[in-house]
Amino acid sequence: MRLIAASLAHAPLLAALHAQAFPPAERWDEQAFRQILALPGSLAWLADEHGFVLARVAADEAEIITLAVLPLARRLGIGAGLMAQAMQHAQDLGAAAMLLEVAEHNHAARALYAGLGFTQVGLRKSYYADGSNALVLKADLSPSPQVPGNTHLT
Numbered sequence: 151m152r153l154i155a156a157s158l159a160h161a162p163l164l165a166a167l168h169a170q171a172f173p174p175a176e177r178w179d180e181q182a183f184r185q186i187l188a189l190p191g192s193l194a195w196l197a198d199e200h201g202f203v204l205a206r207v208a209a210d211e212a213e214i215i216t217l218a219v220l221p222l223a224r225r226l227g228i229g230a231g232l233m234a235q236a237m238q239h240a241q242d243l244g245a246a247a248m249l250l251e252v253a254e255h256n257h258a259a260r261a262l263y264a265g266l267g268f269t270q271v272g273l274r275k276s277y278y279a280d281g282s283n284a285l286v287l288k289a290d291l292s293p294s295p296q297v298p299g300n301t302h303l304t
């Protein structure tokens with residue numbers, strides 16, 4: 151899988167991918183993607199033309215704005231690869247933690263995020279247009295402390 155940093159020029163492709171990954175009521179148009187991509191701290195990665203992740207870093211926190219993989223390209227590791235890239239990029243930009251919202255009934259996404267170390271830190275009741283709840287998940291992005299190579303354990 152080839153990961154490419156997405157820019158404003160990719161807004162039409164992101165909108166097209168989003169439209170294929172989400173139900174009609176939840177789709178975002180090109181203009182929505184242009185606005186988010188233009189915000190300071192926004193970052194986006196494409197997995198060829200199979201999926202993308204869009205996130206934003208503000209101070210020491212990052213937020214996943216959306217993640218989408220085309221239905222025919224699922225369960226191939228693309229979502230996990232995109233998330234790993236976004237987490238690394240956010241950490242490089244100074245984020246110590248990453249937050250996201252996921253629908254309570256979205257078992258695929260919840261399993262993906264759990265595997266990446268996200269845990270629930272909140273619940274937003276009736277958050278989505280269909281009345282479903284959102285879980286707020288968080289993962290620590292802090293690098294593991296380095297163990298000095300010449301330390302003798304006693």
Ligand SMILES: CC(C)(COP(=O)(O)OP(=O)(O)OC[C@H]1O[C@@H](n2cnc3c(N)ncnc32)[C@H](O)[C@@H]1OP(=O)(O)O)[C@@H](O)C(=O)NCCC(=O)NCCS
Pocket residue numbers: 171172216217218219220223224225226227228229230231251252253256257258259261262263265
């Ligand atoms: C959620 C989504 C991005 C996952 O993308 P993906 O490329 O299929 O995910 P991956 O192949 O990287 O899966 C990684 C792991 O997540 C879990 N997972 C992913 N899809 C799953 C499913 N349908 N059921 C159970 N576990 C699932 C598994 O643990 C999987 O590892 P495995 O395949 O080795 O068992 C994709 O299903 C999607 O685009 N859904 C619609 C949009 C959406 O819900 N976005 C997230 C909004 S918060």
